[in-house]
Amino acid sequence: MSGIDVIYLDNAATSFPKPPEVAEAILEFLTHKAGNPGRSGHSLAVAADAVVAETRRSLASLLGVRDPSRLVFTLNGTAALNLAMYGLLRPGDRVVTTSMEHNSVARPLFALAERGVDVIWLPCAQDGSLDLEDLDRALRAAPTRLVAMTHASNVCGTILPIGAAAELAHRHGALLLVDAAQxxxxxxxxxxxxxxxxxxxxxxxxxxxxxxxxxxxxxxGVHLTPMQQGGTGTHSELLSQPDELPFALEAGTVNTVGIAGLSAALRVLKATGIEAVRAREASLVERLLEGLQEIRGVTVHGPLDSAQRVAVVSVILHGWEPVDVGAALDSAFGIAVRPGLHCAPLAHRTLGTFPLGTVRLAPGYSTTDDEIDQALVALRELSLSAG
Amino acid sequence: MTTQDPRADDRYSRQTRFVGVGHEGQRRIGAGRVLVVGCGGLGTVLVNLLVRSGVGHITVVDRDIVEMSNLQRQLLFEEADARAGVPKAVAAAAAAARINSSVEVRPVVADVTPDNVEELVASADLVLDATDNLQTRYLLNDACVKLGIPWIYGGAVGSTGMSLTVIPGDTACLRCLSPTPPASGTTATCATVGVLASAVAIVSSIQWTEAIKLLVGDRDHLNRTMLYLDVWSNDFQQGEPLTPSPDCPCCGQRRFDFLESTATSSTTTLCGRNAVQVSPGRARTLDLGDLARRLDGVGVVSTTPFMLRLEAGGHELTVFADGRAIIKGTDDMALARSLYSRYVGD
Incomplete structure (x- = not known):
């Protein structure tokens, strides 16, 4: 399907291969629809606007958002997280977060702490799980503006209880920000x-x-201060940024080309069904975890129960540095993984795998059973030859 | 500065008395800004002569450190530099300061890449090539033609040497002569066939002479041919004068493929803390057993079916069969690239 001879187990960084419909939609958009959305009434501007609006609605229906205008397009997850935290937090505000966060949450909070935001880091357990009593205790200790947490660890796949966290946060008058990157x-x-x-x-x-x-x-009811001001195609007579969403937080032309591709991807995803994706990934993870446990000298980090994790599996191979395992898997077996710290030094400290990190295997919906088996064969071979 | 300071006058008297230079020429030399790219055999002789002749502003760029095997021909360096592992550019600047305190020598410890070459070249009146590879020379050619800055090619290997003066728009450029460089690994290098110090010294002395002609403004006497010499076979040749080719992709069509290319000889990425991965710019397959034999005695070498590990000079290199290497103990990309090219080869 991918057209190249790589076993791709780095879907936690970015999914690959993309459904072919994504590239087709991008070509179609650039060829026939690439006006500037909402900036004029001509057919190309209207066509581009329709693509953006349709994608917004499609995302809204996927995520249970009732009002699509409350979905603001950004360049990536990091930009969305920064917009949320910088748009909301002021000096003196208190934030509770976890020790499993990716740097896209940890670094903005670290910077905000230097500007007078009070940041409380909740230590998670060595399998990456969060004790809700710790969260409750932290929220009781002082009035809190925000709880910021990942939905699932990008290092070891552990799912955090966001529903329960939302309830606790709201009970104590705090808002909940979820990093849903994984x-x-x-x-x-x-x-x-x-x-x-x-x-x-x-x-x-x-x-x-x-x-x-x-x-x-x-x-x-949640108001964010825009991080940038600029053209929106609406209220052009005003010199101040319009208040209504998504324009308040969407200054400048959005990435229409990428959004057209995303739209096609969402159609594929909905046709497949999130439940089917989840079931497929769980089955791949079970196959992987079972095989890993049979290899001597392999330590798996994170929960062994596939119900408690996403398809992000971190391992250590005894006698090997993770970075060498990654290079050996790629050079000798054509297997793409990500070794190291995964932009999440706090999470690795939590797992006890700092500073060398782990080898991360992240299959995706289109990964085959055979590819998992080949990865296991490769790891077994490496385990027999200390690095 | 030269005419007002009697000591300076005395210092350069043998040069100013030469009819081609004179006091005005010496003033221009003192105001000159010269970039020397590479500080090995050619570069050290060039810096030495440039400093002694009073060129006012010299920038010398090199990514490597001084080693014992350099001392046979690299005239500015001493055993202490090699023992301390001083970067060549820094050691050259320090030696230059001892020779002539009235000129400025700025050391730059860096790889010359498409990302920094224009910045380096832009502030120079002329550029002296003292590199050891054609990739960098094509890059220099692009940058110099683009910015209209003369550069002087020099190369020496074995007992042979070559030199060419490139004045953009006036003489042929490197791509007029050969639109594409030969594939890497196909040409002889000083490491494989050795080099005689005299070949290096003659070529760099010719380059210095061309540089002085340019600085004093005497373009009539520039060498407009490709110069070739072999000091062992007593062969000295000069080709026909070279003019720009209208079909040249670089100076004719003003396409700067090497400047804009993302394909350099290798790419480096930080991987984890204190480790850099160097990936070869082209597909290659390394025979790890063969490499282990070549590196025997260089440091501590160990191999597994998947990789070779070399510990040498405080660094650890892990080399894989697809040509990549992970260099641990540094996050310095230029150093990693240099260690790669030294131990694995480009």
Whole structure:
């Protein structure tokens, strides 16, 4: 399907291969529809606007968003997270977060802490799980503006209880920001049912779209200060940024080309069904975990129960440095993984795998059983020859 | 500065008395800005002569450190530099300061790449090529033709040497002569066939002479041919004067393929803390057993079916059969590239 001889197990970084419909939609958009959305009434502008509006609605229906205008397009998950945190937090605000966060949450919070935001880091267990009592205790300790947490670890796949966290946060008057980088398109998410106030996600991972896409959902009643001002195609007579969403937070032309690709990806995803994606990935993970446990000298990090994790599996091979395992898998077996710290040093400290990190195997919906088996054969061979 | 300071006058007296230079020529030399790319055999002789002749502003770029095997021909370096592992550019600048404190020598410890070459070249009146590879020369050719800055090609290997003066728009450029460089690994290098110090010294002395002609403004006496010499076979040749080719992709059509190319000889990526991966720019297959034999004695070598590990000079290189290497103990991309080219080869 991919056309190249690589066993791709790096879907946690970006999904590959993309459904062929994605490239087709991008070509179709660039060839026939590539006007500037909402900036004029001519046919190309209208066509582009329709693509953007349709994609927004499609995302809204996938994620349980009732009002699509509350979905703001961004360049990636990181931009969405930054918009949420910088748009919301002021000096003196208190934030509770976890020790499993990716740098896209940890670094903005670290920077905001230097500007007077009080950041509380909740230590997670060595399997990456969060004790809700710790969260409750932290929320009781002082008035809190925001709970910021990942939905699932990008290092070891552990799923965090966002529904329960939302309930706790709201009980203590805090908002909940969820980093859905590893879960959007993979786990069922309903922001309305789960009472999520802010949901940030990229379009190029589980949603199967191209890079350069992402979005932030902003719940009704949550006001974010724009990080940038500029043209929106609406209220051009005003020198101030319009208040209504998505324009308040969407200054400048959005990535129409990428959004057209994302739209096609969402159609494929919906036709497949999130439940089917989840079931397929769970089956791949079970196959992988079972095989890994049979290899001497392999340590798996994160939960062994596939119900408690997404398809992100971190391992250590004894006698090997993770970075060498990654290079050996690629050079000798054509297997693409990601070794190292995965932009999440705090999570690796939590797992006890800092500073060398782990080898991360992240299959995706289109990974085959045979590819998992080949990866296991390769790891077994490497385990017999200390690095 | 030269005419007002009697000591300076005395310092350069043998040069100013030469009819081609004179006091005005010496003033221009003092105001000159010269970039020397590479500080090995050619580069050290060039810096030495440039500094002694009073060229006011010299920038010398090199990514490597001084080693014992350099001392046979690289005239500015001493055993202490090799023992301390001083970067060549830094050691050259320090030696230059001891020779002539009135000129400025700026060391740049870096790889010359499409990303930094224009910045380096732009502030120079002329560029002296003292590199050891054609990839960099094509890159210099692109940058110099684009910015209209003269450059002087020089090369020496074995007992042979070559030199060519390139004045963009006036003489042939490197791509007029050969639109594409030969594939890497197909030409002789000093590491494989050796090099005589005299070949290096003669070529760099010719380059220096051309540089001085350019600085004093005497274009009539420039050498407009490709110069070839073999000091062992007593062969000295000069071709026909070369003029720009209208079909030249570089100076004729102003296409700067090497500047705009993303395909350099190798790419480096940081992988984890204190480790850099160097990937070869083309597909290659390494015989790890063969490499292990070549590296025997260079450091501690160990091999597994999947990789070769070399510990040498405080660094650890893990080399894989597809040509990539992970260099641990540094996050310096230029150093990683240099260690790769030294131990694995480009």
């Amino acid at each position: 879960t959007a398109g993979v786990l069922p998410i309903d922001v309305t049912e789960q009472s999520i106030d802010l949901l940030a996600f990229p379009g190029h991972k589980g949603l199967l779209g191209p890079t350069g896409t992402g979005a932030l959902y902003v719940a009704p």
